[in-house]
Amino acid sequence: MIHRVLAADLPAHVGRTVRLSGWLHRRRELKSVSFLVVRDRSGLAQVVLREPVPYPEETVLEVTGTVVANPAAPGGAELAGAEAEAETGTGAETASETGTGTGTGTRPVAGSPAGPVVEVLSEAVQPPPFDLYRPAVPAALPTILDNAPAALRHPRLRAPFEIAAAGVAGFRAALDGLGFVETHTPKIVGTATESGANVFGIDYFGRPAFLAQSPQFYKQALVGVFERVYEVGPVFRAEPHDTARHLAQYTSLDAELGFVRDHRDVMAVLRQALAGMHASVSARAGSALALLEIELPEVPQEIPSIHFADAQELIARHTGEDPRGEPDLAPAHERRLGEWALREHGSEFVFVTGYPMVKRPFYTHPDPERPEYSRSFDLLFRGLELVTGGQRLHRHADCLAALTARGEDPRDYAGYLAAFACGMPPHGGFAIGLERWTSRLTGAANIRQATLFPRDLHRLSP
């Protein structure tokens, strides 16, 4: 029986007869020889045939042949077989017996006795929306998104998702190592309380319900159960803005932990989570990084941190503008802070802490020394907000007072408040948008390039 070998592993099998399985990525016919490039999950491999190949690109193939060293081939080896007649002959017979053919309609195609043998597993009946074999993507974003199932096969379009998967694995590994428990919370909720607008309504067995905008309330309640929890899951925003950074569904990496001293303990855990994400990408998505020519930024041992008020001072000192009194940072000012952190601290990351309470949700913990400021933070990466987090209120009476001060009816928050009535420790947490992280890391201009099948104001398929 001839085993399948992945394209990337071909060089380790020189001289042996193997089976390659994958898609016909590209074919080039010369006078007396054809070059096939076969694509599988590991990469590309070249096959040399003595006859023309009558199949279009994206045909699913199995090729059985002998691995030959060829410094000119990708990876330094290719499937050929002129000098291995006997083995290739044997290979061809065995392949028909052990191929992945399903017994109906598999069509063995005899190669020349001296060359690899090609078997078609599945025909492509329609060309992809653009040439998948061109190194640069020859298509605009709408074409890519409209044709995602085929378009994502392009190695450059697939690569961000290999990076995302590695990043999530690193996030979990870091938090697992810190005693966190993974949770799965409801995405259908009975009240649209957390941020009011921008929720999707559902018909829930004839009753109105809503898609959850975040697991915020649940992860806080679960601090009372597990102390440290995380969740990786979809969140939903009925975002009426059609921009390069808004999605109606995205993947939120949420964490929350109890028994914190203040927001700095949360920031320390966030740093570990990010470092875990980067380490995992480095270890598990090296070829995707190489393909996209990405140099992974270092997550410093100590990410520089600046208080919101000091950040405004800094901006006032370095620009003609005076943002003091503004309750938030303008995008241009975030970029300035990114430049400052890189210049002064050599860091592409910078924490801004102490955002004014007026711009933060009711559950935010104020700074006891300066109650107009909060114990919250944003993490900027390359001058753009990547993560939001902070310490939350933990005393039942404080939660009640904060709701009342904002004109909210505590009865609308009964489920949330129940956890606090039974004793909650000082706690805090953060949320990282996975697609945002991936697009910033890969330099994507549009967050949709880091989303397999994006959902937005206009897009509901594929």
Added chain:
Amino acid sequence: MIHRVLAADLPAHVGRTVRLSGWLHRRRELKSVSFLVVRDRSGLAQVVLREPVPYPEETVLEVTGTVVANPAAPGGAELAGAEAEAETGTGAETASETGTGTGTGTRPVAGSPAGPVVEVLSEAVQPPPFDLYRPAVPAALPTILDNAPAALRHPRLRAPFEIAAAGVAGFRAALDGLGFVETHTPKIVGTATESGANVFGIDYFGRPAFLAQSPQFYKQALVGVFERVYEVGPVFRAEPHDTARHLAQYTSLDAELGFVRDHRDVMAVLRQALAGMHASVSARAGSALALLEIELPEVPQEIPSIHFADAQELIARHTGEDPRGEPDLAPAHERRLGEWALREHGSEFVFVTGYPMVKRPFYTHPDPERPEYSRSFDLLFRGLELVTGGQRLHRHADCLAALTARGEDPRDYAGYLAAFACGMPPHGGFAIGLERWTSRLTGAANIRQATLFPRDLHRLSP
């Protein structure tokens, strides 16, 4: 500075002054001494005080004191301090400086100079719905579900979720090791095609849309991109049945892989995933298993397998009934097969393969030798269906024909078919319901006991 020590780690710190942080799980006042049991994420620890404790259960505390060996205490050590006056004194002072108090309202409570010092971090203003410290849960399911944020703090009610988290981690680890890529697909879809009924409708920016019942179509399309994919995420069923095993939202562990020979390659991967889940539970959730007195069943190297037709023969032979001609197995017959597998093969798991095509979705691959049977399977665990899976159609023409034969309009499946038009390898996959797996493993009578905040026909909160 005195570091926090988890309850479970107390015995390793005998003779040292440490800080315990957690909930007041239980208190018992004797004439001259009080016993506090403090609960944290690791377990329980006993504290001995010389004075009464005026706080109710679930108060969030920090206790600073000296660890003393006591064979009668849980774990063989407790926080006391009579013989460690000097250290405890120092401990108390340091604790006020480095405690997790937030600076507003932390109330240090002096212990006797010779005993541990208790500090209240957060008061419980309402008793839990039942005594959390009783070893058996003294409440019925509706009480538990209505009061989940507090009820789940009971160690026996929390334990299934520690097992679930470990299981999911093992699922991912096994598939990561096999070259799978983790994906995140849309939960909002434009058509209710996959199973027609039982979908939740959404108002999507004024257009009708639906909550996804499974990532089936997306994971198949992504086989064309990554070959091997998995997803752990919520799926939604507008289940009009109010039973012990139906949920409106559950967590589906979905996997799909390309270049399979037939459904047996899928079953082999499922076995590896399950073995990974059990290994991870054993390694990571040992104390939850011990608390619930669960002996983890072995996943055999080779799970026994029986064809649907042979299963019917077997049932006919062993019972007075003759189920032949029926297109599905009755629950009683599944139990019979479970008993048979245990008796004949010593396995708590058994595959039933080849379910009749008429009971399987249109994308199911038929058995070429006996086209009325499919290349699908169910995995039964202790006589109950745990997993469904199989090989899928992979040729574009076969998908079209199958849809047409079922009276479906292929235009309603345009997004799905696009992947197949561009060449799809033979593939298959499976889906494990996380809550179902957890409840079967823990012997829960109701799937809601394995769901943090269940959603069903009647329940939309907490």
